[in-house]
Structures are given as C-alpha cells and as structure tokens.
Amino acid sequence: MKKEVQVHSLFSDFDISLFKAGKHYRLYEKFGAHIMEVNSEKGVYFAVWAPTAKSVSVIGDFNYWLEGEHPLNVRWDESGIWEGFIPGVEKGAKYKYKIQSNNNDMNLEKADPYALKCEHPPNTASIVWDLDYKWKDKKYISKRKDINGLDKPYSIYEVHLSSWRKNMDEHRSLTYSEMADELVSYVKEMEFTHVEFMPIMEYPYDPSWGYQLTGYFAPTSRFGTPQEFMELMDAFHKAGIGVILDWVPSHFPEDKHGLGMFDGSHLYEHPDPRKGYHPDWKSLIFNYGRNEVRSFLISNAIFWLDKYHVDGLRVDAVASMLYLDYSREDGEWEPNEHGGRENLDAISFVRDLNTEVYRSFEGVQTIAEESTSFPMVSKPVDLGGLGFGMKWMMGWMHDTLEYFKKDPIYRQHHHNDISFSMTYTFTENFALPLSHDEVVYGKKSLLGRMPGDEWQRFANLRLLYSYMYTHPGAKLLFMGAEIGQYEEWNYNTSLDWHLLEHEPHQGIKKALTDLNKLYKSRPALHEKQFSAEGFEWIAYDDSQNSVLSYLRKGNDPKDTLVIVCNFTPTVLKDYSLGLPSKGKLKEVFNSDDKKYWGSGMRNKPVKIEKNSFHGKDYSAKISIPPLGTVVFEIL
Structure with missing residues (x-):
C-alpha cells in the first residue's frame, strides 16, 4: 500500500x-x-x-x-x-x-x-543504511595527538585494496573483514606506523584506481559494508597503526548517475569549462567559489574523520586545484582578478578545509600531493600558508629516481642530483613518496629501474630505501616495494607474493622492516625531521667517490646518528670521516648485511681520533660497503 x-x-x-x-x-x-x-x-x-x-x-x-x-x-x-x-x-x-x-x-x-x-x-x-557501530578504539584516539605528531615517525604503507592480495581459491579481492586480519598483521609485522588507502569512496570504474568518485560518503561496496570497514579501522587502531585516506576534492567523473549536471545545471562543477573541465582526466572540476559546494566538500572531509575515525587525509592533485592554467595552453584559461594564474577560490577553499580539520580533531594530519613550488603549503593558515600538515616532496622523488637509474660509473657527474634536495628540504614539512604513480605506465618497478647485475640491482634498491629513511621527512612506500617486485603494478592482479620464496626478495623485506624499526626507535630520525636543527652535513661534495655523509639529530645531543651512503659498487676502506665529538662509532644498521643478501661487509666499533677532517675536530676511519648505507651511533 x-x-x-x-x-x-x-x-x-x-x-x-x-x-x-x-x-x-x-x-x-x-x-x-x-x-x-x-x-x-x-x-x-x-x-x-x-x-x-x-x-x-x-x-x-x-x-x-x-x-x-x-x-x-x-x-x-x-x-x-x-x-x-x-x-x-x-x-x-x-x-x-x-x-x-x-x-x-x-x-x-x-x-x-x-x-x-x-x-x-x-x-x-x-x-539506505546507517552508521551504527560500537567503536573499540577509544584508547588509541585518546593518545592520537601524541602518536600522530609531526615529531613522531611517519612511515606510510600505501595500499590499493583490491590488488594487495587476492583470495586465489575464489579469484577475488579480500574483504574488509579479511583485511582486518591479514593486512593489519602484515603492516604490523613490517613495522610501518601508518597505512594509506588509495580512494575507498565508491567509484564506478576499476581502472581509475578510485580517483573518479561517485559516492563521496560511502566506502566502496566491493569489499563489504560500512560497518565492516569500521572493523578494519578498529583493527588498525588496536595494532597502533594510523590510517590515512586518499581524498579527491579536485575533480569528479561525468557518469550519468553522479554529480555532473546534477539538477540539469552546472551545480557542483564550474559552469565555465576553462575552470570546470579537466582536459587530462576528462572529468569535471568542482566550483570552489560556490558556497554550497564548499560546504559539501569540507563536510565530506570531516565525515571520514568523524564517522570512520580516520587519522589523516592525503589530498589528491592539489596543484591542479591551485592553478587556473594547470595542463592548459595559452587561451584555454582566464587569469584571476589580479591578473595571476592562481585559483583564488580554490586557495580559499583549501584554507577553510584545513582550518576546520585541525580545529575539530586532535592528532590528525592533512597531506598535500602538490608538485609545484607554490609557497607555504604546509605552513599555518594564520601565517599565510595553506594549512596542510605535510606536503609530498615530488622534487626529491624525481631527482632520486633519475639518479638511481644511472650506471654507478656515471654517478660522480650527477652528484648534485642526490644532494640537491637538502637545499630546500626544510622549506616545507615534506613527506618522501615512492608511490603507485612511480610504478605504472612504462616507468618500470623500482627494482626494474636499477642498473647492474642481479646483486647490484638489489643492493641499489636497499641503498635507495636506506637513503630515503635517513633523509629528513616522513616516508611513503607503495605496496610491493618491500618485496622487490620485478613487474610494474597491475591494479587487476595481486602482488607477486611468490617472490618471497627467494633470498634476494626476502632480503629486501628484512631490510625495510629493520629500517622501519630504526626510524621508529631512533629519535634522531624523527624528532626534528622537519627542522634544519635535525640535520648537518659531514660531506656533500665527495663526488669522486659518490659518497654522502651526514648527521641526524634528536632533541638530546646523545641521540645523534652518523649516516654514510656509497652510491657505487666500489668498496671504500679506511675512509676518513669527520665527526663532531670523541668516543666510538658503533654500527646500528648496514644495508650490506648478509641477512639482507648483501656481501656482509661490516665495521667493528671504531675509535674516534682527535684528528680534524671535513671541518670537524674529530675523525675516524671506516669501511663503506659497495652500494651500501651504514648508520652509526656515537658511544
């Protein structure tokens, strides 16, 4: 009736x-x-x-x-x-x-x-659904401010849920409930501090990887119900692991059932195609100057933090929002009222977004995927910044991967590429990303980029991760990086877990696990990761040997670590290293350890002599393994 x-x-x-x-x-x-x-x-x-x-x-x-x-x-x-x-x-x-x-x-x-x-x-x-659920993460949420601070370790495992691991018997992706067991225990085993999900909001087209959303307030039904996704969040929090969601306020698809021309008018998208249509992604751009649209988007960000207890949002494609001429030729865009290329409405929206997020939730972070030199992205709004907690360090990613592609014999001529990042690394709160975007579309896997024979390729990969983890800033690695995938990522298949039957891949996994432990346990690597006070060069100019050496410092001077990276397969014995104080050098990590499938070249405790070198009052002679990183503490 x-x-x-x-x-x-x-x-x-x-x-x-x-x-x-x-x-x-x-x-x-x-x-x-x-x-x-x-x-x-x-x-x-x-x-x-x-x-x-x-x-x-x-x-x-x-x-x-x-x-x-x-x-x-x-x-x-x-x-x-x-x-x-x-x-x-x-x-x-x-x-x-x-x-x-x-x-x-x-x-x-x-x-x-x-x-x-x-x-x-x-x-x-x-x-029609509800969000009824009895949360069990009160203890974690109460401590989140201390867990998630910028002076705490941020080691992020980026995951595409449908292709991380498959149920091979049933030829399907894992459910949220299965991931609450398998994915949570794996991230915990690997010693990551955070997991980041590529978009889990409902999306119609699998090859979009989730970046073309139609259901902004609904976790995708591919893996289960909203309550089962809450169970997954609870499981991560019980394990002490923070959860970051990719969030896409930059554009949306033209699917007939979606937001486009919602009531027969340009309701959510900007009516001017120069501002409302994205030529690269063939998608629609939100009208950031329309008040109701701003309320929709900011409410959506708040929703995931509020109703799903999310610990952070990684905001996708921020550069495309900030610039009116992004991916457009002359004549395809219109300057703002001041004659500039900045999208003033989008900038205002982003500032309102971050102001509300940080006002409403303790211990959360917003992270900008922003690839330009736009100023003060991670500076507070009241100081004129955009208000993000962190920004992806795309320049570091690009320069580092280009450097590692080169045969080591030529690296001496490109030494500036690997040291240049330190000239600007403290201008923002940077996160160092080796994300999904770097292992698709013919770019090769990270291992596939490495030159040399099989041993050298794996040594190079361990060296890359070691350099990354001892470089200032937060860390992000896309799934599969930890097992040394040979092939590019395929969104439609599982990771190549069978590779872990082989010693070189086991070695990569062990090395990365130990780097996570080192990063978490050593204050020198995270307490001042966004401050120039936490870093000091020993020598950045040894291009002849392709060696970098530097100090990382915590709040307590006793927490100082000494890092030396050798970017060639040449063994360097009796290498003189300038040091700030007397005592002994003791190895705490060596990427060439045999348990990582390295050659096993190690340093016994080395006495520091009163001989000046590298502009320091003290020095020691060490051995640097081939294509290796050695981390010392000073006793």
Whole structure:
C-alpha cells in the first residue's frame, strides 16, 4: 500500500544560513537518507540539493522505481533543498532521485550525493543504511595527538585494496573483514606506523584506481559494508597503526548517475569549462567559489574523520586545484582578478578545509600531493600558508629516481642530483613518496629501474630505501616495494607474493622492516625531521667517490646518528670521516648485511681520533660497503 511523503525537516534556519554561506561542515547529518521515526511511524527522511529542479521524486525498489510515487517537497527558503519523510522504507532499500529540470526539461536519475552505501558497481543505486557501530578504539584516539605528531615517525604503507592480495581459491579481492586480519598483521609485522588507502569512496570504474568518485560518503561496496570497514579501522587502531585516506576534492567523473549536471545545471562543477573541465582526466572540476559546494566538500572531509575515525587525509592533485592554467595552453584559461594564474577560490577553499580539520580533531594530519613550488603549503593558515600538515616532496622523488637509474660509473657527474634536495628540504614539512604513480605506465618497478647485475640491482634498491629513511621527512612506500617486485603494478592482479620464496626478495623485506624499526626507535630520525636543527652535513661534495655523509639529530645531543651512503659498487676502506665529538662509532644498521643478501661487509666499533677532517675536530676511519648505507651511533 502506497504511503505518501510527509512534510518533515532536519534543517534549522541556522543550518540553512550556514549552508548558503559555505560554512556548514556537518551536512551529512542533514542531507541524504536518514532512518528515523516520525509521528510513531518508522521510515526514512530524504533530503537533496537541486535548486533548478522542477520536481524531485524518490524512486526505489520500494515503489517499483516509479516516478511520482514519492515526490519530495521543496523548501520555501530558496535554499534549493528538496526533502520529505517516507514511512515504511527500511534499511537496505535501494533508491535514486528522479529529477526533472526547469532549465531544459531533462529527466535525470541520480544517485544520492550523501549516500552512506552504494550498490556494487556496475550497478549505481544508493542504499539506505546507517552508521551504527560500537567503536573499540577509544584508547588509541585518546593518545592520537601524541602518536600522530609531526615529531613522531611517519612511515606510510600505501595500499590499493583490491590488488594487495587476492583470495586465489575464489579469484577475488579480500574483504574488509579479511583485511582486518591479514593486512593489519602484515603492516604490523613490517613495522610501518601508518597505512594509506588509495580512494575507498565508491567509484564506478576499476581502472581509475578510485580517483573518479561517485559516492563521496560511502566506502566502496566491493569489499563489504560500512560497518565492516569500521572493523578494519578498529583493527588498525588496536595494532597502533594510523590510517590515512586518499581524498579527491579536485575533480569528479561525468557518469550519468553522479554529480555532473546534477539538477540539469552546472551545480557542483564550474559552469565555465576553462575552470570546470579537466582536459587530462576528462572529468569535471568542482566550483570552489560556490558556497554550497564548499560546504559539501569540507563536510565530506570531516565525515571520514568523524564517522570512520580516520587519522589523516592525503589530498589528491592539489596543484591542479591551485592553478587556473594547470595542463592548459595559452587561451584555454582566464587569469584571476589580479591578473595571476592562481585559483583564488580554490586557495580559499583549501584554507577553510584545513582550518576546520585541525580545529575539530586532535592528532590528525592533512597531506598535500602538490608538485609545484607554490609557497607555504604546509605552513599555518594564520601565517599565510595553506594549512596542510605535510606536503609530498615530488622534487626529491624525481631527482632520486633519475639518479638511481644511472650506471654507478656515471654517478660522480650527477652528484648534485642526490644532494640537491637538502637545499630546500626544510622549506616545507615534506613527506618522501615512492608511490603507485612511480610504478605504472612504462616507468618500470623500482627494482626494474636499477642498473647492474642481479646483486647490484638489489643492493641499489636497499641503498635507495636506506637513503630515503635517513633523509629528513616522513616516508611513503607503495605496496610491493618491500618485496622487490620485478613487474610494474597491475591494479587487476595481486602482488607477486611468490617472490618471497627467494633470498634476494626476502632480503629486501628484512631490510625495510629493520629500517622501519630504526626510524621508529631512533629519535634522531624523527624528532626534528622537519627542522634544519635535525640535520648537518659531514660531506656533500665527495663526488669522486659518490659518497654522502651526514648527521641526524634528536632533541638530546646523545641521540645523534652518523649516516654514510656509497652510491657505487666500489668498496671504500679506511675512509676518513669527520665527526663532531670523541668516543666510538658503533654500527646500528648496514644495508650490506648478509641477512639482507648483501656481501656482509661490516665495521667493528671504531675509535674516534682527535684528528680534524671535513671541518670537524674529530675523525675516524671506516669501511663503506659497495652500494651500501651504514648508520652509526656515537658511544
């Protein structure tokens, strides 16, 4: 029996004023489908923003998908919000909005922008759901401020959930519940401090890797329910591991059921294609100058931190947001009101986003994937910055990988490429990324980039990781890097876990595990990782030997570590090294250790003599292994 839509609203006048001003950051509490009881009847309240619509109906499996059976009521306040309570609709019901536009008589079927659950792609309906769950991570959340601070270790394992590991018997990806066991225990075993998921918000097209979203408030149904994703979050927190989500406020796809032309008008996207269409990704760009869109996006960021207890957001493609001429030729973009190329609306949006995130949640971080020299990305908003906690160090990534591709015999002529990063590393709070983008589209795997014979390739890879982990800044490695994948990443298949049957790959995994332990346990490597006070060159100019040597320092001077990297296969014995104080040098890590499939060249404790060298008052003679990094403490 048909039940009429009843007039009901979750919006107060204050909600509406905030929404129109672009300052409502909890819209998920108002919009969408909310299971509730009204006038002693159980059902669902629906609310959607469609200001140019002539009519909006809810269609679903509860009314045979018939338009007009359950028409929503438009609010009187010109907010453009359509709403109403439908008795009898239950959790699990499938639905969409049927929208007739005033603009062009378009008849549209749209998924709910605020849906908490979506059908498994390629199906596109929204699903009535709730977020009822009893969290068990109160202890972790209470300590998160101390765990997640910028003076704490940030060793991030980047994961694409559907291709990390497959259930080979059933030829499918693991579920959220299975990952709560297998992925959590693996990340813990590898001693990473954080995991970062490539986008888990619902997306229609697998080859997009999740970067073309249609369900901004719904974890993808590919792996289970919202509650099962919460269980995965709980499991990571129980293990003491932070979770970072990739978040994509930069663009969205043109799929018919998505946000594009939502009510027959350019509602979420900018109406000017010079600002509203991305030529590289063939996708639509949000209108950052529209207040209601700003509220939508910031509410979405807050939603994941609030309802899913996420510990950080890595914001995708920030450079494409900041510049009006990004990936555009002359004549394809319009300067801002000051004649510049900066997108002033996007800059204002980003500052509002970060201000609200850090105001509302202790111990979380936002991380910008930003590839240009835009100033003060990771500086506070009140000092004129964009307000991110960290920024990806794309220059370091590019220069380092280009350097490592070169045959060691030529590296002496490119020594500046490997030392140059230290001229700017403290201008931002940098995270060093070796991400999924570096192992696709013919770039080769990290191991595949390395020159030399098989032994040298693995030694080079261990050297790369050792240099990365002793360089200032946070660390990020894409899955598969820890086992020495030969092949590029394929989103459609599992990692090549069978490689761990072989000693060289076991060695890479052990070395990386020990580097994570070193980074976590030694304050010198993380306490001042974003401060020039935490770094000092010993010698950056030994291009003849292709050697870098430097000090890393913690708050306590006794925590100082000495790092020496040899970027050639030549063994260097009796290498003189300038040092700041007397005592003894004791090895605490050596990438050439036999347990890592190295040659086994080690240093016994070395006495530091009162002989000046490298501009230091003291020095010692050490042995540097081929294509190796040695880390010493001073006793």
